Amino acid sequence: MMKKTRRHYDEEFKKLAVDLAMVKGSLTSTANELGITPDILARWRRERLPQQDKNSSSRQQLSQEQQEIIRLKRELKEAQLERDIPKKGSRHLLQERREIFRFIKAHVAMFPVEKMCKVLKVSRSGYYSWLKQKPSKRVQETENLLKQIRTVFSASKQTYGSPRITQELLSQGIKISRPRVARLMRKAHLKSLIKKKFVVATTDTNHSYPVAANHLNRNFNPSQPGKAWVSDLTYISTSEGWVYLTIIMDLYDRKIIGWSLSQSMKAIETTIAAWQMAVKNRPITRNLIFHSDRGIQYACPAFTQLLKKHPLVLQSMSRKGNCWDNAVAESFFKSLKSELVYHQDFQTRAEAKQSVFEYIEIWYNRQRRHSGLGYLSPFEFNNGSLQNVA
Structure with missing residues (x-):
């Protein structure tokens, strides 16, 4: 079992955690999902309250025009109910009443019972009588x-x-x-989201900087944590323009230990920022292979000199044009885009960052079951819990 380390949370992490709690509407559940205590998250929120109060006090009262828009939207929703119920219940319309009643019961959170009974041509009394029947x-x-x-x-x-x-x-x-x-x-007609074909997006390898040999040699299953890290970079589209996600993963437990989301491809905002997070979350205590592709962000002096400050680190790079040498990092991006990005229409960069934060810190690291880990999550694989610090 990996030795537990104290994690240091920067201001950006705190801001994203507080914003996520506001979106979810539950401080306690968000704290539990992030692996921190509700008290810590509440304190982070209090530290941001003065600014939030200032923003809320500046909001204007709804004008008559805005109230009229709200009323019209309400009427439009009623009309949409009349349209949507037959669409969702079409396969039940010609079936026996029991199937129709099952449909109504399964959709009570979505449509009013009275409205469904009217559209599907069954009586409310018949539906409620069916509800009282004790199933086998x-x-x-x-x-x-x-x-x-x-x-x-x-x-x-x-x-x-x-x-x-x-x-x-x-x-x-x-x-x-x-x-x-x-x-x-x-x-139940439950089918996992169809995954779009993933197109590998490599970093810019058209540079004159020296490249490292492939020391990892596709050894994707190290016996201990902190022996092999892999890193890669991809892009995400928003209505405000591109953002670039850089990740660092420990191959031992497939955990994303460092990541950054930036507006530029500069090393200071991509690989360097992700590296700084990684060494804080998982300090280097043994010989470590750091593997990536040959992109300029990994080969530039600013990054290579940073690695050389750690004598235990050996830089490794994929062979030219061979994405399989970094297959695990590529697999992460495939999951991210298939499970999140392809199903979102990000309006702002901030919205994209909040979604990526939740995906990595809650879903991928703590909950998602990895076939390569025997269907355990990275959190379960380590059989431990994070120790919280302010």
Whole structure:
């Protein structure tokens, strides 16, 4: 088991954590997901309250025109309900009432019962009578399993297929086979998001700086933490322009230990910033291979001199034109884009940064099950918890 280290949180991390808690509407759950205590997150929030109060006090009262817009939007929503209910319930319209009632029950959080009964041409009294009927033990068991499967599927941002959902249920003490999970997912029409073809985006290798040999040699499974780190850089589109994500991963547990999201490709904002976070989160205590592609951000003197300050670090680079030499880092970007980026339309760079923060710090590092780790998360793989510091 890896030795626990105290993590130091910079001001940017604190800001993103507070903003995420505001978006989620729950300080406690956000703190738990980030692996910090609610007291720490509450203190970070208090430190930002003066600025937030200043911003809120400057808001203007709603004008009559704005109130009219709100009213019209409400009426439009009613009209949309009349349109959307038949769309979602189309496969139930010609089936027996029991199937229609099941549809209504499954969508009570989305549509009013009275409206659904009217559109689907069943009586409310019939629906409520059906609700009172006690289902068989087998039906109850199936419904409970479906509920648990939906919960895991939703928590995975609709990215988990039957193998990962099965592992998650087994970890919760629920005995179930993968084929049964697959059958229930088909019955509930739950299908993991279709992954778009991932196009590898390499860094600029057209430079005259010296390049390092490939010392990693595709040894992607080191026996201890801190023996091999890999790094790469990709781009994310927003309505305000591109942002560039640089990550550093420890191959031992697949944890992202350092990352930066920048508006430029300069080394100071990409590789150097990610490296500084990585060495704070996981100090170098043994001989370490640091592997990347041949991009200018990794070969420039500003970065190579930074590595040389650590005598235990040996820089390694992929062979020319061979992306498989850095396959694990490329795999991370494939997951990030398939599970997050391709399904978002980021309006601002700040919005992209908040989403990437949540994806890395909560989902990928602490919750997502990795097939390369025996379907454990990096957090579970280390069988420990982060020690919190202010």
